[in-house]
Amino acid sequence: MIAVGPEDTADVVEIDQVIVDVASDTRWFTYLDVAGSNVDVHVGDGRLVLQDELPDAAFDVLVVDAFSSDAIPVHLLTREAVALYLRKLSPGGVLALHITNSNLALSPIVDGLTADGGLAGIELDLDKLHLCTLDLVVDNVHGHVVLLPVNPEGSDGSE
Helix, strand or coil, rough: CCCCCCCCCEEEHHHHHHHHHHHHHCCCCCCHHHHHEEEEEEEEHHHHHHHHCCCCEEEEEEEEECCCCCCCHHHHCCHHHHHHHHHHHHEEEEEEEEECCCCCCCHHHHHHHHHHHCCEEEEHHHHHHHEECCEEEEEECCEEEEEECCCCCCCCCCC
């Protein structure tokens, strides 16, 4: 889920055209319709779309949310992938990895990647987090998210 304000833009990448079709059908969902031109939806493999179609240093926040199914796209959790993510972030940007998976503990993998890249981040256990935003209180949220801020000078992902 993303939130886009009037001055914000978002690029969303989804590998499955059927999901995009359902999300775009206003009989079930209105978010993309309401967001209008502030959200660009790309269909394809997220890493390839990011690599080939989206500009470097263009994103304040990059969210990778592809690990909750039984089939983990391991190519999204490699040194090369993290270098790509960092290259796409603007100086001071944040990489958010949603690493919730009921079959595999991904924290040690992410820990290794961050150590290899000289990065420091924070892992949020959403099961223990009580989120309050405006009039909305969100409880019973499950999962783990790792936030990796890029230094203010930026990073090209090189070691």
